[in-house]
Amino acid sequence: MIRITELAQEQISRVVRQGALVVDATAGNGRDTLFLARLVGPGGRVFAFDIQEGALQKTASLLEENRLAERVTLLHAGHETMSAHIEAPVSAVMFNLGYLPGGDRAIVTRPESTRLALAASLELLRPGGLITVVLYPGHPQGQEEREIIVDYCRSLDSKVCRVVQVALLNCSGVPPELLVLKKFKEFAQKELS
């Protein structure tokens, strides 16, 4: 079975180069953080956010097991505050919404803070950079979150970025979805304006 999270990683690996600065907006169990830490190489840096201490501990353990902890800055903060922690332009930002697998299912990402975090990510993103967002419309608050985030993406200026919505069609239940936001290069913006 193909997972939508793998499709997200596939997209990210096409744009992130060694030495890049990137963000995991939802560290969770640390899988995307680990993926990003490998991708950026020894000269790169990953900023990983989570509001749950347990998630950051899991992520820290996973990174230590893989001897990659030094490439990652773990931040116990909401991802909507990312502009306060990061100054330089970043190459990629990954969001994996919903609840922490194996954690308290009452603690989920909130649509409003996700929307703010997405706006902050677009600001921080370098031209040519990518944002991936994995959405889970199958869980109770997930449907509402999906609608708010999709509406927000529809409203984005098509001269600044393109938003591609990706869904797996032939799987059971309500499948997760992936949004891929690509910020255009400046020359492209000029050409189009």
Add this chain to the structure above:
Amino acid sequence: MIRITELAQEQISRVVRQGALVVDATAGNGRDTLFLARLVGPGGRVFAFDIQEGALQKTASLLEENRLAERVTLLHAGHETMSAHIEAPVSAVMFNLGYLPGGDRAIVTRPESTRLALAASLELLRPGGLITVVLYPGHPQGQEEREIIVDYCRSLDSKVCRVVQVALLNCSGVPPELLVLKKFKEFAQKELS
């Protein structure tokens, strides 16, 4: 502006190698046929179908202008008959549905023959191969065709292929959509069954 047809070509160019056998199921104005003829190189072959003589003439002219006519077999036949014309496994099949740009808008692809052509394509496809389908739900018959094709794709065995639905979110009107069907490699099928 990014076009959905470019996203389709992007996907195809990742799997088709020099010397490959590929199909343009809807030659139309010949753009995808030309793209495929370049991609397969001197040792490859493109089978291009269209039910409209005018479409095949346009395609032939475009190929001749680009000196690539010898790599292409033009077939004045419905794409649902492709199994009668092609025996060997193919690496890719491209569909661009709807009407011929600049042609008679009353002549459109029909949902039922498209569904049959899609089934035939899946049979002909080699493991690891790709089918792309560009859908236009914005034109009158396009919405019905989209529903029939999407329903058909939902019904496909997820052990045999994965179907990814791709849409551009931030553009005006009813945007075209892209379906990407990937046939799994045999070892993957065995692992999963």
